[in-house]
Amino acid sequence: MAVVLIVLFVLGVANFAMHSAVLDSGHPLFKRVMGLGWFSLGIEYLMLLGCMLMSVDGGDGWAWSYAAYTAINATGLWLILSGRLP
Numbered sequence: 001m002a003v004v005l006i007v008l009f010v011l012g013v014a015n016f017a018m019h020s021a022v023l024d025s026g027h028p029l030f031k032r033v034m035g036l037g038w039f040s041l042g043i044e045y046l047m048l049l050g051c052m053l054m055s056v057d058g059g060d061g062w063a064w065s066y067a068a069y070t071a072i073n074a075t076g077l078w079l080i081l082s083g084r085l086p
Contacts, residue, residue, distance in 0.1 A: 004055050004063050011070045012048040018077045019044050027080050 023030060023037045047066070054062040079085040 001056065001058070004060065005052055008048065008052050008055060008063055008066060011066055012052075015044060015048070015070055015073055016041070018073050022077055022080055025080055027085070029080075029085070 019041060023040075047069070051062045051066040076085075
């Protein structure tokens, strides 16, 4: 259980870093919603907290779901920062 929480914490740090990089990228998609940056980071925090709380009770599926969410975020970050997303 402790290992799952440590992994979720590391994934959460990665998600916050990726989220901040996307918000700071200056991509035209996010210029319109810049006022919602803090709100979206709050949602990110609530998702991490929820997954950690659910995993404490033995819900390993929540950890796997958060890992998949992190992989999707990484793909989105790569698309935005590489210029492949118009």
